[in-house]
Structure formats: C-alpha cells, structure tokens
Amino acid sequence: ATLGAEGRALAIDTYRQAVAQRPDHPTGHRVYAHALARAGRHAEAFAAIVAGLREGSSRQRSGVDVVMRADAEVLGAAWVARAPERRAEVEAQLQRWGITLPKSPTTSFVLTWESDANDVDLHVRDGAGGHAFYQRRGLPSGGAL
Numbered sequence: 206a207t208l209g210a211e212g213r214a215l216a217i218d219t220y221r222q223a224v225a226q227r228p229d230h231p232t233g234h235r236v237y238a239h240a241l242a243r244a245g246r247h248a249e250a251f252a253a254i255v256a257g258l259r260e261g262s263s264r265q266r267s268g269v270d271v272v273m274r275a276d277a278e279v280l281g282a283a284w285v286a287r288a289p290e291r292r293a294e295v296e297a298q299l300q301r302w303g304i305t306l307p308k309s310p311t312t313s314f315v316l317t318w319e320s321d322a323n324d325v326d327l328h329v330r331d332g333a334g335g336h337a338f339y340q341r342r343g344l345p346s347g348g349a350l
Contacts, residue, residue, distance in 0.1 A: 213240070213243070214244075214245050216240050217237070217240045217241060217244060219235035220233060220240050221237055222237050222243070223236075223237070224237050224256075224257075228260050228292060229260065231257060231260075231261055231269050231272070231273060232317045234253060234254060234256060234257025234259075234260065234261075234273070235254070235257065235272070235273070235276055235315070235317070237253050238250045238251070238253035238254040238257065238276060238280055239276075239280075241253055242280055242283055245287075245337055247280070247283055247284035247287050247288065248284060248288070248291070250252065250280050250283070250284070250296065251277075251280050251281055251284045251298075254273065254276045254277050254280050255277060257273055257276075258273050258274070258277060258302055261273055272313075272315055274302065274304055275298060275311070275313060276304060277302065277304055278299070278304055278305070278307045278311075279307065279311065281295045281296075281298070281304075282297055282306050282307055285306065292306075313326065326338060326339055327350065329344065329350065331344050331345075331346045331348060332346075333345065333346050335348075337349065337350050338350070
C-alpha cells in the first residue's frame, strides 16, 4: 500500500526535518532525496543528495561515500530522464565529485541503522554459488558488497 499524497508529503517533511536536525547522518539525506524522487520532485531530490555528499566530505565511515555517490548517479539519471534539457547541468554537478551518469541499469540494496549497538550483516549469494559477506565482499561473478 502507498501513503498517498498526504502521507508522502508528511514523510518528505519528516525527512527534511531529520536532515536539518542531524545533517551529519547520511541516512537522512538518502531517505529525503529518495522520497522527493518518488514524489516526482527530481531537481530537489538531486539537490538533496548533493547536499549529503557535501556534508559527507567531513566524515569518514566505511562504505558511506560509495553509497552516496551511487545515489547521486541514480538520482541524477532519474532527473535527466524526466528533464533531458538539464543533462549538462546534472553532468557538471556530478563531475565536481568525479561521478558520471550511469550507462546501464543498476540494482542495489542498502542496510541502514542509527545505533552502534546493532550488528547487521548482509549475505549475498549469486546464481553461480558465490557468497559475499563482511569478511569476503566480492563475488566471483562480479558483484560486491
């Protein structure tokens, strides 16, 4: 089930406030940007994830930069798909971060939590029997955690 227009607006406002209160938390930037994109507000979504990239330059957390950069790629591509005339603008902003628009579809899964008291692991098994997890992050077939 979906939240509908009212629920979506409340979610976006909640995420916006979360970013304002804790700009150092990358999850807030991510969920805010993706909620904006789901609402069709692609320019705002892209601006939100770029703001998260800027904020992230002051912190060092394993894997966060990779995820935020991938989000910027995907959200930039979504904006360009809906507004092709903005392509040069999007590419210029991405270029500042050494990022380019993706050339093919992508799938990713992101686990997030906001407590150091958790121990969350993701195990990925591919069709060839490969297994990736925290101690062995790559798959022989080419995927990676």
